Each structure stands twice: as structure tokens, then as C-alpha cells.
Amino acid sequence: MAAMRCTDWTWPEDVAGALRVLPAGHAFETPDVLFRKVTDEERAEWQARFAGVRA
Amino acid sequence: MARHLITSAIPYINGVKHLGNLVGSQLPADLYARYLRGRGHEVMFICATDEHGTPAELAAAKAGQPVADYCAEMHAVQAELGRGFRLSFDHFGRSSSARNHVLTQHFAGRLAEAGLIAEVQEMQVYSVDDGRFLPDRYIEGTCPNCGYDKARGDQCENCTKQLDPADLIDPRSAISGSRNLERRATTHLYLRQSVMRERLDAWIGAKTDWPVLTTSIAKKWLHDGDGLQDRGITRDLDWGVPVRKGAEPWPGMEGKVFYVWFDAPIEYIAATAEWADAHGLPEAAWRRWWREDEGAGDVRYTQFMGKDNVPFHTLSFPVTIMGSGEPWKLVDFIKSFNYLTYDGGQFSTSQGRGVFMDHALALLPADYWRWWLLSHAPESSDSEFTWENFQASVNKDLADVLGNLVSRVTKFCRSKFGETVPEGGETGPREAALAADLGQRIAAYDAAMAAIEVRKAAADAGRDPGSATNTSRPPPPGRPSRPTPRRPRRRRASRSTSSASMRCCRARSSPTRPRR
Known part of the structure; x- marks a missing residue:
């Protein structure tokens, strides 16, 4: 994610090397919530909304 | 490459x-x-x-x-x-x-x-009021088998019996409802698949690494009943690719188009x-x-x-x-x-x-x-698909496991080091073990993707990072740095997070085990 400000997304052929992809001094951000949870209310509402005739 | x-x-x-x-x-x-x-x-x-x-x-x-x-x-x-x-x-x-x-x-x-093309004259239902030939499934009528009054000309969806439009009682156009239907002669092109049957059979038979779902369907069509049948490839419609023989007109096929398939x-x-x-x-x-x-x-x-x-x-x-x-x-x-x-x-x-x-x-x-x-x-x-399963999967796999890991690692780093990756010490056995584990996981993921085993690849990619989310253990070793192509943005997150967490991990170990 952008928070890590990293640009090297090549395949980690060399795992140990890939683990050093962020050098010391590299800045990052603490991201907000990556994935929110689906609430029980949402689930019930969606279940009803998509059960039959399309809006 | x-x-x-x-x-x-x-x-x-x-x-x-x-x-x-x-x-x-x-x-x-x-x-x-x-x-x-x-x-x-x-x-x-x-x-x-x-x-x-x-x-x-x-x-x-x-x-x-x-x-x-x-x-x-x-x-x-x-x-x-x-x-x-x-x-x-x-x-x-x-x-x-x-x-x-x-x-x-x-x-x-x-x-x-x-x-490999045959010209075949056949009788088809023509709707005078619609001004067009009707495909079988656009003819409606009463099923002779079960009496359902909206059976289609190819099949009754009530009793599932396969039908011919001629079987229907009181046939009518499904487009306009018109009963003014007649049978008219029309010429169509057929692809002579039957003459290629042996060649196809040998070709499919050699595909031993293909999914069984693929080859079993092909073999069923090749062998069931009388074997592979020729297939009509033209239709009496306006909308489509006009029938031509390369760049040349096709005499007798004027006004017809190739079948969508x-x-x-x-x-x-x-x-x-x-x-x-x-x-x-x-x-x-x-x-x-x-x-x-x-x-x-x-x-x-x-x-x-x-x-x-x-x-x-x-x-x-x-x-x-x-x-x-x-x-x-x-x-x-x-x-x-x-x-x-x-x-x-x-x-x-x-x-x-x-x-x-x-x-x-x-x-x-x-x-x-x-x-x-x-x-x-x-x-x-x-x-x-059930909403219960979707909710449970999102909340666990994405929010709890992956989201929580990223959150913990980055917040930990921020609280200890500010928002920059600190100097690390030398890597030690813990880091080597992590690298070895990640290497194995990547190899497993690679093998699943090479075979296009989608669920297996997803399971490999999404496996619980386990101790990474357990803060009672000393260093958060980080989520495997395995790219997960289905989640391109998070793939970066997981890669860089693990890298960062690895740096954090090293940094965090250095106070207690300096120079390791």
C-alpha cells in the first residue's frame, strides 16, 4: 500500500533479500483500517435486498 | 521469461x-x-x-x-x-x-x-406478425407432457422434457404472443464437426493434465449417443456477422448471419x-x-x-x-x-x-x-455464496488476520521508532528461519498457481500468519511476503509490511541481543 511508499514489487526470488527491501531510514505511514468488518445488520439487510427482484 | x-x-x-x-x-x-x-x-x-x-x-x-x-x-x-x-x-x-x-x-x-461446411435446407417456424424466423426457445405453448402452458419450444421448464416446437399445443410467438405462425423452408450452413471427431478425440485424449471437468464434458459430447453432431452456424437474423465466404458473397445465404457461437x-x-x-x-x-x-x-x-x-x-x-x-x-x-x-x-x-x-x-x-x-x-x-459465509470470511481473513497484522506492525513501529524504518542489527537464526518458512510458502503458492488451482493458491496465500499477530511473543515476524495477485493493493501492503516488520523485528531484537 501507499503507506509503505515502496516501489519494488518484483517477485521475491530471493526471500532473504526481499526482506531487506525497505532500507533503514525509509519512511512509512500507519494506515487506517485496511478492511472493515461486515456487521450483522448489513448482512441481514443485504440478504433481504438481493433475495428476489432486482431494484 | x-x-x-x-x-x-x-x-x-x-x-x-x-x-x-x-x-x-x-x-x-x-x-x-x-x-x-x-x-x-x-x-x-x-x-x-x-x-x-x-x-x-x-x-x-x-x-x-x-x-x-x-x-x-x-x-x-x-x-x-x-x-x-x-x-x-x-x-x-x-x-x-x-x-x-x-x-x-x-x-x-x-x-x-x-x-467442412454443408448447406442444409430445413423447415423452421416463421412468425408472420413478427416478420422473422423464431428460434425454438422463442416459441411458447402448452407442454404435451405435463400441460404447463408456458413451455418453450426447446424444453418444458416445468417437467424438463426436451421438446421440438412441433410438439407444443397452441404454439405462439414468445416475442409478440402472435399465433400466426407457419413453417417455412430456409437454408443454413452446418459445421461438419462429425468428420473431425477422431482428430478431436485424439487431441482431447492427449490432454491428460487438463481439469477432468473440461475433458469429461468434451468426451461426453464426442461419444454419447451417435457421437459428435454437425452444428448449424448460421441464423435468419439481422444483427450479426453477415454470411460471406471470405471476402466473397455466399450465394443463397443473403440476409443471413453467422450464429453467435x-x-x-x-x-x-x-x-x-x-x-x-x-x-x-x-x-x-x-x-x-x-x-x-x-x-x-x-x-x-x-x-x-x-x-x-x-x-x-x-x-x-x-x-x-x-x-x-x-x-x-x-x-x-x-x-x-x-x-x-x-x-x-x-x-x-x-x-x-x-x-x-x-x-x-x-x-x-x-x-x-x-x-x-x-x-x-x-x-x-x-x-x-451465502451472506453468513461472506461475512465470516471477510471479518476473519481480511479484517482480523490481515488487517490486524498490518495495523499492529505499523503501529508498533510508529510507537517505537516513529514512522521510519530503523537501523537493524545482523540477521540471526530467527530471521533465517522466517526466510526459510517464507521460501517454502512461496514455493507452495507457485506450484498451485502453475497448476491454476485457484482455491489452493488462495489458501496458501491467506494462511494465518500465526505468531505474527501474537504480541506476547517478542518480534512480530511479519506476514509472509508472498504476492497475492488477486489483491494487488494489499499485495504491496503485505510485501512491504513484512519487510518493514522484518526491519522492526531486527531492530526490536537488537536491544536485547545487540549485534545479532
Whole structure:
């Protein structure tokens, strides 16, 4: 994610090397919530909304 | 580095597709394309809209639009939804393109020259009031078997009996309701698949590494009953590719078009040509993907599709390619899928039952859906979408496991070091063990992706990082730095997070174990 400000997304052929992809001094951000949870209310509402005739 | 041509079965034009359609071809094809690009291969990933046929004409009439306008509009809608789901097509073409007209007519001409086309006169139902021949399923009447009064001319959906339109009692047009029907003689072209049966059988028989779902359907069509039948490839319609023999007129076939199932797979080739056109590239640019005599000799071609499309891709389209006598690229691997069902029943486009692509994106970002669909892909059997399962999977796999890990690692780093990666010490056995573990996991993921085992790859990618989320243990070793192509944004997160967490880990160990 952008928070890590990293640009090297090549395949980690060399795992140990890939683990050093962020050098010391590299800045990052603490991201907000990556994935929110689906609430029980949402689930019930969606279940009803998509059960039959399309809006 | 290898060259990979990937095509997804092309979605029909008449409306927004549901999640079952998406997971049956476009989404796993995108997963594979992203994976191969990530591995550094050269990829051409093609899809399109399938725009011809009676349903398109009727949908346009219902919308009060000329069919060409309707198709252009719906193509734009589907293309936008594809972008919304981050489907990384190199080109999303249209089967109504000029390129497809020319190629379809070219193949028909070549097949005719090879003696693989028969002209057959047959009797078909003509609706005088509609001014058109009616396909079997657009004739309605009473079922002679069960008495259901809305049976279709091909099958009664009440008792499932296969019907011929002549069997129906009180037949009428499903379009207008008119009973003014008559049988008229009409001539159609048939693709003589039956004469290619042995060649097809040998070809399919050699594909021992293909999914059983693919080969079993092909073999059933090759061997059941009287074996592979010839197939009509023309229709009495206005909307479609006009019947021509290459660039020449086809005497007796004026006013007719090719059947949608003849021109649709040819669109894979045509869409690649459309891609070249869209980028101002020469003919050679697309032909190097499709012509073995012009550079496609080293291309590996993989097709993705739902099981209902398998007969056309294992039999009819290969007959078109082989029968042309030209060195067009034949498919190397066909990945097929079973069906995704919806909450105890079927998705239904006509009844609006289930979640459609536009609705899904209005509820949650694409990654939530991509993760659930790919981790529950209907590979070895049908799978079912339920809201309970979706909620549980999102909340656990994405929010609790992955989201929480990233949050803990970055917050930990911030609280200890500010928002920069600190100097680390030397790596020690703990880091070496982590690297070894990650290496094994990447190898397992690689093997699953090479075999296009979607659920297995998802399971490998999403495995609980375990101790990483357990702060009672000293260093958070981080989530495996395994790219997960289905979640392109998070892939970066997981990579860089693990890297950062590794730095953090080292940094955190250094106070207690300096210089290790």
C-alpha cells in the first residue's frame, strides 16, 4: 500500500533479500483500517435486498 | 521469461453480470494474468463482450434502442465494471467489431474450401406478425407432457422434457404472443464437426493434465449417443456477422448471419487485433500471439470459462482452428469452472436474484469480493455464496488476520521508532528461519498457481500468519511476503509490511541481543 511508499514489487526470488527491501531510514505511514468488518445488520439487510427482484 | 496468451470467456451483452459469471471466467483469468506478469512473463490478456444473437435484439427492443446503440452502451457498462473489479485486460473488445466480421468470414471461407461446411435446407417456424424466423426457445405453448402452458419450444421448464416446437399445443410467438405462425423452408450452413471427431478425440485424449471437468464434458459430447453432431452456424437474423465466404458473397445465404457461437470465440483473435489497432501497432503485433508461422510458436495459450462453455471451446472452436488449414494458435490449457450458487438457489438474471457486479461494488470495494470469490472458487464442485459465509470470511481473513497484522506492525513501529524504518542489527537464526518458512510458502503458492488451482493458491496465500499477530511473543515476524495477485493493493501492503516488520523485528531484537 501507499503507506509503505515502496516501489519494488518484483517477485521475491530471493526471500532473504526481499526482506531487506525497505532500507533503514525509509519512511512509512500507519494506515487506517485496511478492511472493515461486515456487521450483522448489513448482512441481514443485504440478504433481504438481493433475495428476489432486482431494484 | 515465457509468453502467455490468456482469454476469458466473453460475457453476453444483455445486462450486468452476476458474481457467479465473474468467478466462472473473468476473475480467475485475471488472477492468473496478474500472477504471470508478477513472475516477469509477457502476457496478453483478452476479453470482450459477446454481442450477437436474438437475446441482444430483444433486449434492445425492450430498451427501445437500435441494437447497435444498445450494445455500445452495454459494452461501456461492462467495461467500467471490469475496471471497478480491477480486471487487468490488455483489451476488452467487442464481438461486433469490424475485425471480428472479417475474421469470422475468413474462417467460414477457409472451412468451406476444406469441405467442412454443408448447406442444409430445413423447415423452421416463421412468425408472420413478427416478420422473422423464431428460434425454438422463442416459441411458447402448452407442454404435451405435463400441460404447463408456458413451455418453450426447446424444453418444458416445468417437467424438463426436451421438446421440438412441433410438439407444443397452441404454439405462439414468445416475442409478440402472435399465433400466426407457419413453417417455412430456409437454408443454413452446418459445421461438419462429425468428420473431425477422431482428430478431436485424439487431441482431447492427449490432454491428460487438463481439469477432468473440461475433458469429461468434451468426451461426453464426442461419444454419447451417435457421437459428435454437425452444428448449424448460421441464423435468419439481422444483427450479426453477415454470411460471406471470405471476402466473397455466399450465394443463397443473403440476409443471413453467422450464429453467435461461431463468431464469439473468433473474437478472442479479433480482440487482439483490436488491441493492436487501439495502440496504433502493426498487424505483426497481434499476429505474433496467434499465428505460429508469425511468432506464436512459443506462446502458451490458456482459456478460462464456466462449464457451460466447454463444448464450444473443446470441439466447435478447435474445429474452426484446425479445419482452417492455417497455423492459428490452438489452446494449450482449458481451465473450466462449476457454478456458484446463491443462498440456497441459483443466481437469476431474469429474476434479479443474487448479487450483480454493479451492486457488489456499491456495497464494498472490489478486494472484498475478489478475496471471497477466489478463495471459494467452484473448482471441483459447485460452491455456494451465502451472506453468513461472506461475512465470516471477510471479518476473519481480511479484517482480523490481515488487517490486524498490518495495523499492529505499523503501529508498533510508529510507537517505537516513529514512522521510519530503523537501523537493524545482523540477521540471526530467527530471521533465517522466517526466510526459510517464507521460501517454502512461496514455493507452495507457485506450484498451485502453475497448476491454476485457484482455491489452493488462495489458501496458501491467506494462511494465518500465526505468531505474527501474537504480541506476547517478542518480534512480530511479519506476514509472509508472498504476492497475492488477486489483491494487488494489499499485495504491496503485505510485501512491504513484512519487510518493514522484518526491519522492526531486527531492530526490536537488537536491544536485547545487540549485534545479532
